[in-house]
């Protein structure tokens with residue numbers, strides 16, 4: 001090919017420059033797009049892959065536009081700079097229909113493509129899956145709790161209906177569901193999870209960065225979100241909506257002894273491991289509660305069924321909350337708070353009716369745990385008595 005034909009006249013030479021510049025911009029956009037997601041957390045779910053691919057595509061377009069704008073700017077600064085001593089104005093440019101047409105149509109096409117693509121990703125990541133594990137999530141100031149239903153067909157290994165304590169069997173036969181609560185969300189690789197979100201007080205936002213899912217919780221209305229983990233491991237869960245002074249406590253933390261505290265997502269390698277290490281032991285505790293009320297109370301509090309750990313500290317359970325009174329030694333202190341009220345009644349009243357007496361120096365942020373089974377903050381009297389029995393030993 002005779003290159004001289006192109007380089008010999010100015011028009012062909014600038015065409016070469018424009019094509020080269022265009023290629024550089026597109027390549028640069030691709031480079032930017034492929035490198036940036038390396039700072040993201042692990043792609044832990046099917047949804048994460050889709051979201052990241054969409055992100056890379058947007059970053060490619062954004063990166064190319066960034067290079068184009070700054071390239072032209074830099075080029076113009078150098079190429080069209082004033083010669084020494086030149087004080088004249090630039091030529092008066094009065095509009096250019098072709099140029100205006102191009103800069104309207106190209107962005108319109110980009111926005112159109114992005115709209116279709118994003119909508120497709122959204123539809124796909126929110127679509128119901130077969131065989132979903134349904135987990136009820138309750139958000140409240142300042143903790144998450146994850147509730148698992150024990151149904152007839154997923155009783156722990158080796159447990160039959162006949163073996164259950166009489167009361168529990170009755171519940172089953174009445175068609176009610178027995179459920180247990182955990183401060184952590186447990187599932188396994190390949191299992192689609194459908195998370196149902198309910199707030200007990202204000203707006204929160206349920207966020208698992210590793211799964212690339214985030215969904216607001218609205219009081220009085222159930223919201224939901226889905227994910228399918230593809231990689232075993234431990235993933236951080238956080239609240240992404242400023243919800244009060246303890247908002248930061250709605251994110252999982254790691255204790256001094258490397259123990260997980262608060263909300264975390266634990267993805268087990270397979271269903272058997274999930275059942276063996278989490279589901280069966282937790283379900284057993286609910287189906288066969290210990291007879292000793294002190295031990296029962298300890299189990300209830302340690303299970304995270306009630307979010308006390310977020311605000312209170314208690315050494316025997318490794319609680320480190322700071323927004324509410326320290327519970328160490330509450331057994332001896334409780335009887336002295338209000339004269340004429342014994343320790344048992346004082347604790348009972350502080351849980352059922354927390355605003356009745358607020359310990360000086362603290363805010364009245366303690367939720368009221370109701371004896372009404374229909375209430376979101378329902379605490380059965382049996383649970384309360386067991387908790388009191390345990391706290392009195394502290």
Ligand code: CUA
Pocket residue numbers: 139140141142203204205239240241242243244247248250
């Ligand atoms: Cu809940 Cu922030």
